[in-house]
Amino acid sequence: MKRVAIFSVVFAVGVALVSSASADIYGDCEDALTRGDDAAVQEMASEMRTFSHVPMRSRTAANNCVSEAMGREMVFQLRLGQFITLEEYEEIRSLAAAAQAAREAEEVAAQAAREAEEVALEEIEEATAKAVNARICELQEVLDETNQTLQQAEAARQDRRVNTLAATIQECSAWFNSDPRSALTNDICNSIFVSGGLPNSEVSGPSTSEILLAELINENAIMELEVLIETGMLLETLQQRAKELGVSEDGDPYDCNA
Numbered sequence: 153m154k155r156v157a158i159f160s161v162v163f164a165v166g167v168a169l170v171s172s173a174s175a176d177i178y179g180d181c182e183d184a185l186t187r188g189d190d191a192a193v194q195e196m197a198s199e200m201r202t203f204s205h206v207p208m209r210s211r212t213a214a215n216n217c218v219s220e221a222m223g224r225e226m227v228f229q230l231r232l233g234q235f236i237t238l239e240e241y242e243e244i245r246s247l248a249a250a251a252q253a254a255r256e257a258e259e260v261a262a263q264a265a266r267e268a269e270e271v272a273l274e275e276i277e278e279a280t281a282k283a284v285n286a287r288i289c290e291l292q293e294v295l296d297e298t299n300q301t302l303q304q305a306e307a308a309r310q311d312r313r314v315n316t317l318a319a320t321i322q323e324c325s326a327w328f329n330s331d332p333r334s335a336l337t338n339d340i341c342n343s344i345f346v347s348g349g350l351p352n353s354e355v356s357g358p359s360t361s362e363i364l365l366a367e368l369i370n371e372n373a374i375m376e377l378e379v380l381i382e383t384g385m386l387l388e389t390l391q392q393r394a395k396e397l398g399v400s401e402d403g404d405p406y407d408c409n410a
Contacts, residue, residue, distance in 0.1 A: 178210040181217035197221030204233040310368070320344060325351040 177196050184192035197218045200206070206214045206228045218226040218235050225238040236244075324341035327334065328351050335341045358366065 178206075178213040178217070182213050185217065185220060193217060194221045201235055205230075317344075321348065328352075 177199065181193060181196040181200070184196065197220070200214050200218055203214075211228055215225075215227055215235075218228075222235075226235045227238055227241040228234070229236050229241060229244065320340065321344055324335055324338070324344050327338075327341060328336070328345070336345065
């Protein structure tokens with residue numbers, strides 16, 4: 153550790169001595185150039201060519217001195233730490249400029265590729281969204297058609313149920329009038345009599361048809377109550393909120409009818 157410290161001090165002193173010794177060589181060489189003292193120029197230029205560093209403020213003077221001594225234009229190249237010919241200097245600058253241009257071109261190409269990729273992704277997302285919307289519209293159309301069929305089937309089923317029940321009640325009543333025992337002991341007629349009363353019964357109450365209608369109304373009320381409990385809104389309010397959220401009046405947020 154002690155040797156390292158001593159070496160650092162010696163190196164720093166050496167640099168200081170070199171800087172001090174060469175502090176005036178650039179001005180002295182310019183003076184020699186002015187006087188036409190070629191020998192002095194050659195001697196100081198030879199010494200300068202051993203320098204690995206030339207201060208920026210003295211670089212022009214150093215270049216002029218070494219160029220005169222070498223008989224061609226010389227330039228101190230800081231990165232190389234030596235004097236080189238102007239042609240070599242220009243070549244280095246040209247290579248550096250070409251490398252910089254290549255880096256910039258590469259960055260421009262990379263940026264263009266990124267932008268193209270973003271555009272492609274946006275187009276894919278847009279196409280996917282359109283495809284999804286189109287499929288939703290197709291499914292909605294299928295649902296509309298099937299729902300209509302199912303509603304018609306349900307209405308027909310209810311009608312058949314009512315007609316069948318009415319016809320059964322009529323037959324059971326007629327059977328009861330002709331043979332009460334047989335009618336009462338028949339399972340179907342018995343359930344009808346228990347639910348709606350005997351044909352000659354004086355007990356008042358809703359008829360079987362009225363009971364059936366009440367069941368249908370009850371089902372609708374239960375459905376609306378479930379919606380109310382789930383959303384906290386009446387059906388009318390829920391429809392108004394849908395309009396406020398941008399859903400069309402016909403409930404078509406995907407522009408299926410556009």
